Amino acid sequence: MTEHILRMTGITKTFPGVTALRDVNLAVRRGEIHAICGENGAGKSTLMKVLSGVYPHGQYEGEIVFEGRRCEFGGIRDSERAGIVIIHQELALCPQLSIAENIYLGNERAKRGVIDWNRTNYEAGELLKRVGLRENPTTTVSDIGVGKQQLVEIAKALSKRVKLLILDEPTAALNDEDSAHLLDLLRGLKADGITCVIISHKLNEVIAIADSVTILRDGRTIETLDMASDRVTEDRIISGMVGRPLDNRFPPRTPSIGEEAFRIEDWTVYSPSQPGRKVVDGASLMLRRGEIVGLAGLMGAGRTELAMSVFGRTYGVHISGKIFKDGRPIEIRTVQDAIRHGIAYATEDRKRYGLNLIDDIKRNISAAHLKGLARRGWVNEYEEYRVAERFRESMNIKAPGVDSVVGKLSGGNQQKVVLSKWILTEPDVLILDEPTRGIDVGAKYEIYTIINRLAEQGKAVLVISSELPELLGLCDRIYTLTEGRITGEVPRDQATQERLMYLMTKGQE
Amino acid sequence: MTSISGLPGLRRVVPQKYVPVLVTACLFVAMFVAGGIRYENFATGQIILNVFIDNAFLLVVAVGMTFVILTGGIDLSVGSMVALATMISASLLKDGWPAYAVMALVLVIGAALGLGMGAIIHYFEIQPFIVTLAGMFLARGLCYTISTESIPIENETFTAIAQARINLGGDLSVSPSAVIAIVVVLIGAYVLHYTRLGRNVYATGGSEQSALLMGLPVARTKIAVYTISGFCSALGGLLFAFYSLSGYGLSAVGMELDAIAAVVIGGTLLTGGSGYLIGTVLGVLVLGLIQTIISFEGTLSSWWTKIFIGVLLFAFILLQRLFSAGSRRSPQ
Structure with missing residues (x-):
């Protein structure tokens, strides 16, 4: 039982400006289900990408020993030839091809270069039986649901004679029934001698299925626990995930909170890509003037x-619910x-959705408020330049000039x-989605200062963030969101990382 | 900072966004100087004016194309629109319509067809390539419902415009068509750089998703550029009718590709969001100057024009690729 199928030692991976993994160790025993837990950005996915060769040898430091051999x-x-298969969170299937074609994609059953369709479909059928999927192998993948697509991915892994199967958030997009089926299947694979590494945010699943768990935090290994001998509970894992001291990274602020500014009630949104799946489920929340409110969720x-x-229905279908501004x-x-x-939304993916990267600073700043800078369609370029210069100074944008790209x-x-x-659009309500993602510590402080200043001006600010310390340091009140439902509302003086993580992982209180 | 070693000095002195335009300008000057050294009577102002005169219609069409390409789209229908405009003008003039009424009608038809294509592209979310391809066949087909033969234009106004020359002093003169083309360029440049519509064009091409989330009227912008392109190709058709004094269903075959080539050589990114009308003007001038040089050479067949254009296109697309690769690496 103590034989290790995989041993990763001293793994360090840096990206320009960030160290994603710092001296990480991971040891997986043969035939076990090994869970990896950590907050968003702790380095779980990066570690698995190192293991599976997405980041090839030479781009990281450290040693990987698989089945007793250095790899x-x-x-x-x-890595697939060695028997390591990774199933990513975003499934890698070609939706227009059949199940059988997908399973053998890149690994076709062929005789002298000609594909043997009988054999392909027959063997695919056998694999589907093994994963408990009752579908015809010739069915097109886009015709089956996400849960079944996940099973196809596993069947594909089995076809490659997998020894170590890595699943990145396999149940994130699944409903309870599909999740339960998937977990059963993993137990069956374990009985067949296949080792599994599973990355999951759903701690109840981890407790239910894993034999041991490794906890990562800030790109470091915190600990590896054995489920049975260490009597691991969800709370134990949570304290490992968040146990980080709060240092003085936030500018001071004395909140002066006024009347209600913005409220949504019973807000429900369905997924545009998976009909019938509720992405937001009866959510209600409220912001007051001068208040910074956090929205936490995995x-x-x-x-x-x-x-x-909420921001102009830019996501989702069949949206229902009520929005109130100043009570109306x-x-x-x-x-x-x-x-x-008077509502503004700064997106989490500023490069793709927030900016026109090939244009200059002044035109990006003016883009949402051209109405105010133009008369009868003609843009007042002088005014635009002045406004942009004003922001460059007040926001301390470090660039040679407002003409910089x-x-x-x-x-x-x-x-x-x-x-x-x-x-510039003079909003009353600002929704900031991951305002400090991918930003270094010094600049984060500046962004926090700006957010505080906005609140002082009497604006209501909703901050969405994956980093709990950030929410704790910044917000007057924090809502937690789990699977589309608001599961808690915690005022600043009662908020701790443990309590929030508990609400974010446990579901309805 | 980048892998481009050829232009380090240039990149330091001028902002990167002007480099493609400058490269085209340098190329134009170099060709002009080389022609002047090689041929007698080449290096005169009239040669450049003649390029404008002979390519006025292409310039106008390319202005519309620049708008479309700046949003990240493409308009394949412009060549057929030019032919359709000449056919409608010629046949209506033959029926005795007044010249100015014909011109107005042709422009309205061009704009309307562009508007229709733009609306289909936006509201049905079909790729512009397909929609304008359909528009190209439609317009070309409509030409033959009017007539399969070439129709001569004998209208007095048209012939007067065709033969008029505006004296610029010295020995220099231009045709009214060239003046119209330059006016269109100036208006286009003004709209692109000083109006909200222009800003929306660049923003849509830079990142349509971002533009949507900034609350910009992406729908109106996309429809507007195809309308502008339709209008410009109809106007280009009128200029072509002045130039050839006839209407023919087979005229301007492949002109859409010349227009696209001019825009790309002028430094506008095919993916949208970056480029200048002055670049497009230079692109048209380069294409025109190649033809002039080949006619001066005398021994080369006119197909060499196509070969040079092909080589130039490759060169410019490679150049753009290198620049975009360079700018992607540099933020880190």
Whole structure:
């Protein structure tokens, strides 16, 4: 039982400006189900990418020993040949091809270069039986649900004679029934001698299925626990995940909180890609003037979806619920409506959705408020330049001038441009989605200062963040969101990382 | 900082976004100087004016194309629209319609067809390539419902415009068509750089998703650029009718590709969001100057024009690729 199938020692992986993994160790015993837990950004997925050769040998430091041999994978094909298969959170299936074609993609059953379809479909059928999927192998993948697609991925892994199966958040997109089936299947694979590594945010599943768990935090290994001998509980895992001291990374602020500014009630949003799946489920929340409110939730909880559906219905279908501004009900159907009602949303993916990277600072700042800078369609370029210069000074955007191309700025300065753009529209309510993602510590402090200043001006701010310390340091009140439902509302003086993590993972209180 | 070693000095002195335009400008000057050294009577102002005169219609069409490409779209229908415009003008003039009424009608038809294509592209979310391809066949087909033969234009106004020359002093003169083309360029440049519509065009091409989330009217912008392109191709058709004094269903075959080539050589990114109308003007001038040089050479067949254009296109697309690769690496 003590034989290790995999041993990763001293793994360090750096990206420009960030160290994602620092001297991480991982040892997986043969035939066990090994869970990896950690907050968003703790380095779980990066570690698995190192293992599977997505980051080839040479791009990281440290040693991987698999089945007693040192491995230097140059790519995914190498690791698959050794028997390591990774199933990513975003499934890698071709939706237009059949189940059987997908299973043998890149690994076709062929005789002298000609595909043997009988054998392909027959063997695919056998694999489907093994994973308990009752579908015809010739069915197109886009015709089956996400839960079944996950099973197809596992069947595909089995076809490659997998010895170590890695699943990244396998149940994140599944409903309870599909999740339960998947977990059963993993137990069956374990009985067949296949070792599994599972990354999951759902701690109840980890407790239910794993034999041991490794906890990562900030790119370091914190500990590896044996489920049976260490009597691991969810609380034990949570304290390992968050046990980080809060240092003085936040500017001081004395909140002065006023009247209610913004409220949504019973907000429900359905997924546009998976019909019938509720992404946001009856959520209600309220912001007051001068208040900074946090929205905490793990990846896939529906935070961004909630924000975007409120912001001019830019996400989701069959949206229902009520929005109130200053106590009066309002209708928001488009982004223009939202801006008109004084609502701004700074996206989590500023490079793709927040900025025009190939244009300069002044035009990015003015983009959402051209109406105010133009008369009868003609843009007042002098005024635009003046406004942009004003923001460059007040927001401390570090650039040679407002003519600089936004794509060349650092993350922190890009974020300041995004905030400038929205502040220029003079909003009363700002929804900031991961405002400090990918930003270094110094710039984070500046962004926090800006957020505080906005609250002082009497604006209501909703901050969505994956980093609990950030929410604890910044917010007056924090809502937790789990699987689209608001599961808690914690005022500042009662908020601790443990309590929030508990609400974020446990579900309804 | 980048892998491009050829232009380090240039990149330091001028902002990167102007480099493609400058490269085209340098190329144009180099060709002009080389022509002047090689041929007698080449290096005169009239040569450049003649390029404008001979390519006025292409310039106008390319202006519309620039708008479309800046949003990240493409308009394949412009060549057929030019032919359709010449056919409608020629046949209506033959029926005795007044010249100015014909011109107005042709422009309205061009804009309307562009508007229709833009609306289909936006509301049905079909790729512009497909929609304008359909538009290209439609317009070309409509030409033949009017006539399969070439129709000569004998209208007095048209012939007067065709033969008029505006004296610029010295020995220099231009045609009214060239003046119209330059006016269109100026208006286009003004709209692109000083109006909200222009800003929306660049923003849509830079990142349509971002533009949507900034609350910009992406729908109106996309429809507007195809309308502008339709209008410009109809106007280009009128200029072509002045130039050829006839309407023919087979005229301007492949002109859409010349227009796209001019825009790309002018430094506008095919993916949208970056480029200048002055670049497009230079692109048209380069194409025109190649033709002039080949006609001066005398021994080369006119197909060499196509070969040079092909080589130039490759060169410019490679150049763009290198620059975009360079700018992607540099933020880190």
